[in-house]
Amino acid sequence: MTASFWNDKYPEGIPSEINPDEYRNILAVLKQSCERFSQRPAFSNLGRTLSYGELYQLSGDFAAWLQHHTDLQPGDRIAVQLPNLLQYPVVVFGAMRAGLIVVNTNPLYTTRELDHQLRDSGARAMVCLANMAHRVEEVLPVSEVRHLIITEVGDMLPNIKRQLVNAVVRHVKKMVPAYHLPTAIRFRQTLAQGQQESLREANPGPEETAVLQYTGGTTGVAKGTMLTHRNIVANMLQCRPLMAHRLEEGREVMVAPLPLYHIYAFTLHCMVMMLIGAHNLLITNPRDFATFIKDLGRYRFTGFVGLNTLFVGLCNDERFRRLDFSPLKATFSGGMALTQAAAERWREVTGCTISEGYGMTETSPVVSVNPFQQIRLGTIGIPLPSTGCKVIDDEGNELPPGSTGELCVRGPQVMKGYWQRPEATAEVLDAEGWLKTGDIAVIEADGYLRIVDRKKDMIVISGFKVYPNELEEVLATLPGVLQGAAIGVPDSTNGEKIKLFVVCKPGATLTEEDVIKHMHDNLTGYKRPRIIEFRDSLPTTNVGKILRRELRDEELQKRKTGEPAT
Template sequence: MMPNFWSDKYPEGIQTDIDLDRYRNVLAVFREACQTYAERPAFSNLGRTLSYRELYELSGQFAAYLQKHTDLQPGDRIAVQMPNVLQYPVVVFGAMRAGLVVVNTNPLYTAREMQHQFKDSGARALVCLANMAHLAEQVLPQTDIRHVIITEVGDLLPTFKRLLVNAVVRHVKKMVPAYRIPHSIRFVDAMTKGEHVDFVDADPAAEDVAVLQYTGGTTGIAKGAMLTHRNLVANMLQCQVLMTKYLGGGAQVMIAPLPLYHIYAFTIHCMAMLIQGNHNVLITNPRDLPALVKELRQWRFNGFVGLNTLFAALCNSEEFRQLDFSQLKVTFSGGMALQQSVALRWEEVTGCGICEGYGMTETSPVVSFNPLERRRLGTIGVPVPGTDCKVVDADGVALGFDTPGELCVKGPQVMKGYWLRPEATAEVLDAEGWLRTGDIAVIEPDGYLRIVDRKKDMILVSGFNVYPNELEEVLSQLPGVLQCAAIGIPDEVAGEKIKVFVVPKPGASLTTEQVLKHMHDNVTGYKRPKLVEFRDSLPTTNVGKILRRELRDAELKKA
């Protein structure tokens, strides 16, 4: 299929032509947005709101510090390890303005994971939250990092509130373990050094790397996807196709509970919302549902960006169900499969349907979306403009409609390659620019895409392919199920047998017999689980995606 196959698959009013030469780099977008929407709110967190003008000024201060008070050079990598706080966009855009490459780093990483990413990226600088500075202290001697800037949660709040919030986090909640990094500098001191200092804004080429975005590492060692300025700008413009129709006309309020260091939230909130002049409300800890609901109560929000596990948890909250959703126009879902039962429940609670999309780190990340007025539950919609998709068999031969195969993607948002890993790049990216996603998908005759499952998660039972997504979709429809996961474990007779894990809703009383009967009634024989395990929780990634691999590894250790 070529991109024009999908040209008539979009609703009326959606612009399908993308001008990839409109902006030379991310900084051109940033500069235009901050000038055009100078007095509009850009980001809010912990009671403070930064306007686009303030964001531009503060990022300039940080860029000036980097240029004038360090020996960092354009192209050097800077690791940014923060949750959703106001410092994040200031640091990221400031680093880019100084000509540096941003290495987004999960603040929940262990010392081992931090060391791998810092060493692999060759980062020479680190900006981290004080809460994990003790881990940084352990690994810094094994890295090339020579510049460390340490920030605390409240550093961009007004002075009195900053001192109060930081004191509570450090001394009352005791969330900052002791550390000693002699050559580090406090973020507030770095910002002071950069104030009223002239610097030269970088002007990187379109093909220069803007961000090293590491894959989740859920299927092996995390690799750094080289996302260029062109990649990010292209995906921003592709997302804008959707945003303009649903979130145009003023400073729309977007709730940002997913971490900005993850590519999904990064592109939506730091890129697509930027060009629209919209307002992002940063949620620092979305796992604290009562605090999240309390924050939501303060806003008449127009958009919500989340994923399946978060939607399910919120809909199970009585306080959330009592919120005012009258201004909610659109909800975006990505990061993991959206279960239909969860989507229907969300729409019932909020009155707003969910637009499910699909993407991956290597595609900056958005590949496809469900237009709001043509949503089709169970699909990931149609490719964003300028994107081509096909499904192939094991030999790389393209398959027809309604035939499962590995999804391949081609478009301007596809990464340059993996950092320092030409062999790994060659395994997924061919000479024509086609990226093998590792996902099994189906292309329907009218152009909608449907993900069947991850290729590596497929279960083989007596020669039959079984896809965990299907089993989890069915199991989630059993009353009383909050979360679930299905995996294959070794079996002498069938090769693999199916085991399901179930997290019941609070107060629900579920039995193994009920689960097995439900599955018996809804799936064919070889797809039925043989084992059921109830749990209080399931292992998840930082954005809430259930880690089937951890469940499989634990089962293998038992054997």
Template structure:
């Protein structure tokens, strides 16, 4: 039944299927796009723009340099640890053109995290930012990395601007600690050298792994999701057809604040916007809101991609509210639950509704999205074309439509498995290709899916299931609340009790009783908090997602300390 359920649910113009074999690999996508849109802008950053033609030439030079290294072979892994700068797409596509497997790496990683990922992936080469080269120096002797390429923020800017930007970063802002890596090669030198070397074009099969994307998955330590060329091409095409009615080809300006090393931004900006020849404006540090807003003033942007915490922060900024949004026609949200209050405020300020979607690393990542102009607020839309979804109850059975259960996904974008981890793969991916997401969802009879919460974040209060998303959604409507998180803490009587952690807006005079009164007015008794705590900030991931797990761990440590005191 589920196989045919969505066939007639998609709006007119949205196909129910895509051809995941339209391109044999990502390199064919790159070549086609860069030839077709050679003179169009591809990426802009810090006042410089890289055209599609320049992207192809520079990535070719970098690929030739990598192929010239004697001990690098096709299939070897190369870690790319860069923020949103022009070097990122050049490095990624250069590595792929050299036949290497890209390991996207967070530039904010600690020594421990870097060491774990580099060694698990078996990385032989690394491209890093000079700002973090001191950490590379510390971990390098304990890895199998043989080649290190160091880049500075302004490396692909015009000569004078490059000198100025790199000097400010190093000598004014003091963001480049001392390091000693005598074997390292400068990124600019690698490009210059590769420009004079022959390039042997590779043609990997679609089943070959293109990217190792690390994720915590549904459980445990970070694991490398093996995303093949076919996985990524399929998800690129799925994204393309779902937004085709909203975005044209070669004419859009897309604001890119989410990090390209994150799979959400990687697939959308480096692939879906690539195949459509559109222009990505890279925001290097979205946490610096004043600088980001200054950049926004320079563009008549037509698309903005973000997530709930970023939307909320921008809407609270007076300078942002004064921007010209007359060209904005598509706002995309993913990465975390979009709160209704945030969506409504964004629409009121910008005049553009937020299109919410859902995905996970193991699905390259997009699983579902609201079709353009057919938004159902509070839902994550419909499955991508050629994608099946179902929910399973605790007994592994499919409940009736409208009943919650663990969301399971099947489609050409679902990963090959976890890198060198068959046990973890078997735990989430069955023999028929169904991926267990670890998320609780409801499939509605109209075909739209409503996400309830993470399975592991669910709070069990006296036998009742309580989902933090619902509590946070309610609390976010209380004036004066900037951020909030709901977690379960151990309780002797009810098993678990609800604790709310709240960050108030500057100048707000919120009290715990204000919070309790608001929750009493909007929620049944067992969903009301037992504890309320105000904080100056909440821990967030690299894309701004609030980390409930860290908050729970903090609470458990407190309890453990109290018990041993």
């Protein structure tokens, strides 16, 4: 659909277009925000808060160190392997101010995954947490990394607290395996040395790559997505007007439990919230609900950025339900499909309606969002300003509103391409700038988008298409269900049959018959699962998205080894 299709569908106050060239690069936005909100808090973690002014000073110190104490040149890549700590924004913005390309790196990577990313990106520098340094030690000799900076959890805290926190992490919790990296530099040393140096501010062009963001690898070998300064600036400017109805500049306190190295949290917290001068509460380990909820109790938070599994887990925790939610006025969901049950439960507990959006690494990442003026649960909202969307059939023909097809996106936030993979880029990005998302969607007549499922996750039974999202949505309404996943497994009669994996809430006593009856009562015949398997947990990505591919691979392996697939 052309942009004009949505012109009369945007709520009042939301433009259909933005100017993606309003700022030359991310650094221009950073400078403006850090000057404008210099006294306002930017990031808080482990009891310390950095103001925007302090963030600019510290990131400048790190940038100056990179320029004066290494041989790194603008355009070189620096891998950043950090959880949600104050070090993260200091390092990322410092690297950009020195002209480097940031390579966000998951701290949970195995040695094999880390080796692939370092080799593929050609990173010449790396910042990592001491907790992961033993893995870095294994891959460092075969990588191009020549400058390694190591930090510890408490390094941004005041002196006494820093020593205490680092000692507990290292000696009491024993979370730092032994490593031997004699050439590594301590992060605190880089700041101290950089403070003594002068900084030559980088000024990259709009089309220069700012971030190499690797896809999760759930659909093959992880690829580096080249996101330019213009891509990310555009996405900031596209998101801002859709939030302006509910969020005030320089006044919001946003909870950041999702990892900043993931594109969803990276853009929302480090970029969009920086643009509007918000205060971001960094949660280092959101799986530790006790500490997480205790941290929330210390702040009057006004915004929350999460995803379905996190919403479900928190609402099931009595400690969370006792918090004061009166200041909360905005909740954002992305990263995976939001179920109706989770959205309704969140609204019941917090009093706040979730605004679900949609995006992907290749789109910096936001494509669409539910505007606060007109939130419609069950949809991913309307496209951002300056964003075109269409759905196509298997032959590439554009389909009319109401049809089901593959979603394609065009706009200034669409990636430059995949790093050193022109063939892979050509497979998804055409000459007119349309990106094939791999998601099956419907564009409603009133302009709202609805994702049906991933194209590769679709199940085909006797020629009928079945989408796992629909089955999982129905399963989520069964009392006692915590999580669920549906996949197709080979069937000699119908091509495929449906297998449903179920994780029960603590104390629930569901049976296979309970699940089958519930699905039978709510779904037509060919959509009903034939196999039910109860599990204690399901494989997930670092942000909690269930990995159906791993479940399918397990079933395939069982068939190869002759184990019963049921």
